[in-house]
Amino acid sequence: LDYQHVQVPFEITLWIMLASLAKIGFHLYNKLPSVVPESCLLIFVGLIMGGIIYGLNDRSPPVMDSDIFFLYLLPPIVLDAGYFMPSRPFFENIGTILLYAVVGTIWNVFGIGFSLYGICQVKAFRLQDVSLLHNLLFGSLIAAVDPVAVLAVFEEIHVNEKLHILVFGESLLNDAVTVVLYKLFRSFCEMPTIKSVDVFAGVGKFFVVGLGGVLVGLSFGFTAAFTTRFTKDIRVIEPLFVFLYSYLSYLTAEMFHLSGIVAIISCAMGMKRYVEANISLKSHTTVKYFMKMWSSVSDTLIFIFLGVSTIGENHEWNWPYICFTVIFCLVWRALGVLVLTFFVNRFHVNTITSKDQFIIAYGGLRGAICFSLVFLLPDFHRKKLFIAATTVVILFTVFIQGMTIRPLVDLLAVKRKRESAPTVGEQIHIRFLDHLLAGIEDISGHWGQYYWKDKLEYFNSKYLQKILLREYDQPKSSIVLLYEKLERKHAIELAQAGQLGHGPAHPSFLCSAFLCSSSDRTVIADQKLEDTLNPDVLDYMQEILARNLYRIRRTGPAYNRHTLPGDSEPTEQAKEILILRHKSL
Amino acid sequence: LDYQHVQVPFEITLWIMLASLAKIGFHLYNKLPSVVPESCLLIFVGLIMGGIIYGLNDRSPPVMDSDIFFLYLLPPIVLDAGYFMPSRPFFENIGTILLYAVVGTIWNVFGIGFSLYGICQVKAFRLQDVSLLHNLLFGSLIAAVDPVAVLAVFEEIHVNEKLHILVFGESLLNDAVTVVLYKLFRSFCEMPTIKSVDVFAGVGKFFVVGLGGVLVGLSFGFTAAFTTRFTKDIRVIEPLFVFLYSYLSYLTAEMFHLSGIVAIISCAMGMKRYVEANISLKSHTTVKYFMKMWSSVSDTLIFIFLGVSTIGENHEWNWPYICFTVIFCLVWRALGVLVLTFFVNRFHVNTITSKDQFIIAYGGLRGAICFSLVFLLPDFHRKKLFIAATTVVILFTVFIQGMTIRPLVDLLAVKRKRESAPTVGEQIHIRFLDHLLAGIEDISGHWGQYYWKDKLEYFNSKYLQKILLREYDQPKSSIVLLYEKLERKHAIELAQAGQLGHGPAHPSFLCSAFLCSSSDRTVIADQKLEDTLNPDVLDYMQEILARNLYRIRRTGPAYNRHTLPGDSEPTEQAKEILILRHKSL
Numbered sequence A, B: 001l002d003y004q005h006v007q008v009p010f011e012i013t014l015w016i017m018l019a020s021l022a023k024i025g026f027h028l029y030n031k032l033p034s035v036v037p038e039s040c041l042l043i044f045v046g047l048i049m050g051g052i053i054y055g056l057n058d059r060s061p062p063v064m065d066s067d068i069f070f071l072y073l074l075p076p077i078v079l080d081a082g083y084f085m086p087s088r089p090f091f092e093n094i095g096t097i098l099l100y101a102v103v104g105t106i107w108n109v110f111g112i113g114f115s116l117y118g119i120c121q122v123k124a125f126r127l128q129d130v131s132l133l134h135n136l137l138f139g140s141l142i143a144a145v146d147p148v149a150v151l152a153v154f155e156e157i158h159v160n161e162k163l164h165i166l167v168f169g170e171s172l173l174n175d176a177v178t179v180v181l182y183k184l185f186r187s188f189c190e191m192p193t194i195k196s197v198d199v200f201a202g203v204g205k206f207f208v209v210g211l212g213g214v215l216v217g218l219s220f221g222f223t224a225a226f227t228t229r230f231t232k233d234i235r236v237i238e239p240l241f242v243f244l245y246s247y248l249s250y251l252t253a254e255m256f257h258l259s260g261i262v263a264i265i266s267c268a269m270g271m272k273r274y275v276e277a278n279i280s281l282k283s284h285t286t287v288k289y290f291m292k293m294w295s296s297v298s299d300t301l302i303f304i305f306l307g308v309s310t311i312g313e314n315h316e317w318n319w320p321y322i323c324f325t326v327i328f329c330l331v332w333r334a335l336g337v338l339v340l341t342f343f344v345n346r347f348h349v350n351t352i353t354s355k356d357q358f359i360i361a362y363g364g365l366r367g368a369i370c371f372s373l374v375f376l377l378p379d380f381h382r383k384k385l386f387i388a389a390t391t392v393v394i395l396f397t398v399f400i401q402g403m404t405i406r407p408l409v410d411l412l413a414v415k416r417k418r419e420s421a422p423t424v425g426e427q428i429h430i431r432f433l434d435h436l437l438a439g440i441e442d443i444s445g446h447w448g449q450y451y452w453k454d455k456l457e458y459f460n461s462k463y464l465q466k467i468l469l470r471e472y473d474q475p476k477s478s479i480v481l482l483y484e485k486l487e488r489k490h491a492i493e494l495a496q497a498g499q500l501g502h503g504p505a506h507p508s509f510l511c512s513a514f515l516c517s518s519s520d521r522t523v524i525a526d527q528k529l530e531d532t533l534n535p536d537v538l539d540y541m542q543e544i545l546a547r548n549l550y551r552i553r554r555t556g557p558a559y560n561r562h563t564l565p566g567d568s569e570p571t572e573q574a575k576e577i578l579i580l581r582h583k584s585l
Helices: A001-026 A031-035 A038-057 A065-082 A087-092 A092-121 A132-142 A149-157 A163-188 A195-228 A235-255 A260-278 A282-311 A320-344 A354-360 A369-374 A384-412 A425-443 A449-468 A478-497 A505-514 A522-526 A535-548 A570-584 B003-030 B032-033 B038-057 B068-081 B087-092 B092-118 B133-141 B148-158 B161-190 B194-232 B235-255 B259-276 B282-308 B319-346 B352-360 B367-376 B383-414 B424-444 B449-468 B478-497 B507-516 B522-528 B535-548 B570-584
Strands: none
Touching: A001 A031, A001 A038, A001 B194, A001 B235, A031 A038, A031 A235, A038 A149, A038 A282, A065 A149, A065 A163, A065 A235, A065 A369, A065 B424, A087 A092, A087 A163, A087 A449, A087 B133, A092 A132, A092 A163, A092 A320, A132 A163, A132 A320, A132 A369, A132 A384, A149 A163, A149 A282, A149 A369, A149 A384, A163 A195, A163 A260, A163 A354, A163 A369, A195 A235, A195 A260, A195 A449, A195 B003, A235 A260, A235 A282, A235 B282, A260 A449, A282 A369, A282 B282, A320 A354, A320 A384, A320 B478, A354 A384, A369 B003, A425 A449, A425 A478, A449 B161, A478 B133, A478 B424, A505 B352, A505 B367, A570 B478, B003 B032, B003 B038, B003 B282, B032 B038, B038 B148, B038 B282, B038 B383, B068 B148, B068 B161, B068 B235, B068 B259, B068 B282, B068 B367, B087 B092, B087 B161, B087 B449, B092 B133, B092 B161, B092 B319, B133 B161, B133 B319, B133 B367, B133 B383, B148 B367, B148 B383, B161 B259, B161 B352, B161 B367, B161 B449, B194 B235, B194 B259, B194 B449, B235 B259, B235 B282, B259 B449, B282 B367, B282 B383, B319 B352, B319 B383, B352 B383, B367 B383, B424 B449
16 A cells, blocks of 8 residues: 555545535535525535544644645636626626725725724733734734635525625625735734835735736736637647636736736636637537536635634634624624715615615625635734634624525515526617617717727727637627527527427418517518419528527526536527537638 | 745646647647657657756756656546547457557567666676666566557557557556566565565466456446436536546555556546436536546646656666667567467457558557656666666657658558448448347357447446436437437537528428438328328428438548547537437437
8 A cells, every 4th residue: 555655636636526525415405505505514514524633633633725725726716706707797886896895895904903903902801912903914804705705605695686796896806905905914013113105005005916916817818818819720728728827817916916816807807708709619618617617616625624624723712802803894894885885876876775785794704715814824922813713703704694694685685686588679778778878978078887898899899809819700790699699599499399390391380480570571471472482482481481580588597606607508509509600600 | 026935836837838839839830740740749849948948057957757747647648548448449359459468568578678688798888787687677667558659649640440449458458567567576676585476476466456457447437427426406516526536546546556547447438438428418528628638738748748858967878778778679569569469360350460560569659657667766876777768769669650650551551540430321230240249159158259248238237327327217229329319410410501490391302301211111102192181190290200300421520639529520419419318308
């Protein structure tokens, strides 16, 4: 037996296997995941595993390594989040999201930091040795909402798209703020004196870290798109580039102390549309599937490790400090959301209701990022207290808030995500309104989102597409594309139903179907002329009709974190056929 | 700048990126890969890289780590090879393959070892300090044909299936022999005296290592198939299990000093048919695609590293020894193939021609496995000589033999792989003959391959399928399945051609098509009765006909290592639709 030799890969494989089997286990009992979020169940599995390891070895089980977390487990989740980010709601609400992410996080950091410092002044709690700077440092790591935890819970409760993107977008973009504040306070802790210059330099860093991340991400994203122009003869390594460039963008950003999360999201969002057009259909399926799979496994491992790491003797249980941390986290977040939303609502027609505000405040879950950051703290005598407080806050938010948020959403009757995909009419009208608003903004000289969207689209079709796409066609009207999509959808539906090729054999069905479609009424006359036409012409007409008629169908893809959007849904197949056809044409 | 922090993943990602970009580069110039095999080009890139590193640092570039090779780079390639192994030719020739792999490899090891020992006795060469045991040890690592090198070359030259499987199967299965002999001689080198018991124990080990590998592999494979029974609600992690269980089988086998290559191949071949039936279509696409991608990247990295590792000062250039090694490798392999084929041909009707024998002997390429094994040798004063000899043999076989084998195949007019897929008629006849031969073998009491195949199929449908498949149906006749497959293929072809739904509208086309199909002649009469039947009945008949008619089409999927079989071919889509329909029915 030579265990030493294979130990590293063997143990990694076994952990992933455990995580995957745990996931299967939960889904075998359908009732369980509908009551308790999967993240809670996974932490619970982790706690049991940790307990077993602790019991067998009689020493604390290994703690999740911060390097492993930040370098290997976090990137797949963020990449998945960025790649499948619904871009329309995201950019429509980008102002609000940034406000929550930047101002809201700063508010929380200082609020929690100063109030905890106040608690430390109470002599009865024996916490007078925790300085203000240490409290602010702790505040900076505990204040940030965690994207992994938010995703895990919010994707199961199906709130409306705007609410989802507000909480989720905030959790992603606050990374820049967290990175800056955490590093700032940590360096302050080690400095003998703090000059005002350092503070101003810290403020300037916000922009460097955030915008630098965006720049790094976009440059890698466009390089990825450009690379996939040349993979036509070697399809099989196409998916690789998507992963390699995204990961490089993350690592490069981390290397320069920029925000890796912001970088990988920009990279994914920047490359997506070009890569999708360049790579083959199967490569794209593989990319999507593997991204989902990878993020799902990372996510599972993070929660299990979180549970395992909780067990042990790393904690100092000073309950007043811990309890007040939990309370302040809740209170300052609630206050922050209230105040910020007040300002947001003054400038928007489509306001955020008070129910939504409650869910935004309540959905501020903390997770593995805080946990990893607290372990990265330099050693000082109260580190174990911070670890204990962070653990309790994470468990409280994930278990108590995570488990009660679904009943609360039901109770408050928060507006849910619409179940059905938008109809053709709706899609056409949305596009029409977009153009109309862009025109109005242009005339009135107001540089709003529609104006910028229009400019960006122009820049994209004028320059970017020519450089980044392999087969650059004059862009078709989106309505034409939609029509083609629906036609293919119909084709594949027919093929699946085994009714292939007998539809048009029934003239009655054909005509009745046609009467419902209002695109072209002249053929009704043709049908009346049936007798006067020769069979060949009639056949030809029937052929045209058969090819051009479609049924409008509503599909209701239920959104779930662990299924691909439209998995085995006809929409997806129709889209794939569309891509296929699009290339063959 | 914090490079230290991200160094490991950053450098790994950059190496993979380099490998992928090199691959794209070759394929941009279409002429290059058609003359020089990709493996040569990659080694060349590696040599340049190694030269640059050597020039910049003024010390030998890092050598490919044997652990990295055996634990991370080799398994994906072998998994890919096992998963896509054409099982029919493999099992038809299993006897011949095993003879080449076991007896042939032993023949080569002892042949090369003893002849080199003879060379060492020549005083002029100053090699008298190399003992017989060391020569045999060297023989054991240099004798084995390398699956990675063989795959890289043979998949580009498209020789006939039997020839391909003979060389490739040998290169895979000789791993068990190589492992045993290598470890045996290595332990003998360290022993003061060798007892005859040790030699007999060594012989016994062959069976343990080989059969143990098969057992480990099959048990993991069946566990994988069993696990995928329960993934219906969580499709997204399905592909993971295929990779995890295969990798675990490899690691477990390595841990117990069994043959990891044999284990992973058994695992892949054992699980394939059950996993394919259990997992979703998209999961399966992802599995296939990722396997190809992964093996392609591993393969590329191996050849680049091989090039990089060649540069440096690890070599002792004793030219007589090196040249005689190359010569003996060629001579003993040629002799071995001649002698073994002589015996094989005596017991087979379908003999191996002398052209085939030449290609088998000439195709005995050495590769990265030898290279890794030679670096794993315990330190002794002539290790650098062995490294030099191994490097030269690998470069000689990959460059000279690899580049000349294609012209030789053309020159000798070796029978090529047939370009077209077998027609329906052929498939039916092959199956019919299988049943017939199984019956003949049963009656005559001869336990040949058809007898065993029949028994295995019975055992499979009686027990294994019930345990391992999620939705166990009474197995349909393979002809019915083939028919369904063709029907779906037709459907998807129609949908793709945009002719959906207007075929049956032409009664003339319908009838002429029908006249060609000989399955049911009664409907011709129906067509004459057209006037006497009411339209509903006619419609119903037309529907049945439309569903049941098909065109037989020949497709010519060209086989290439870096494309998925049937990539974007209608056959594949038809198969996918078949799987889809099979589940929905």
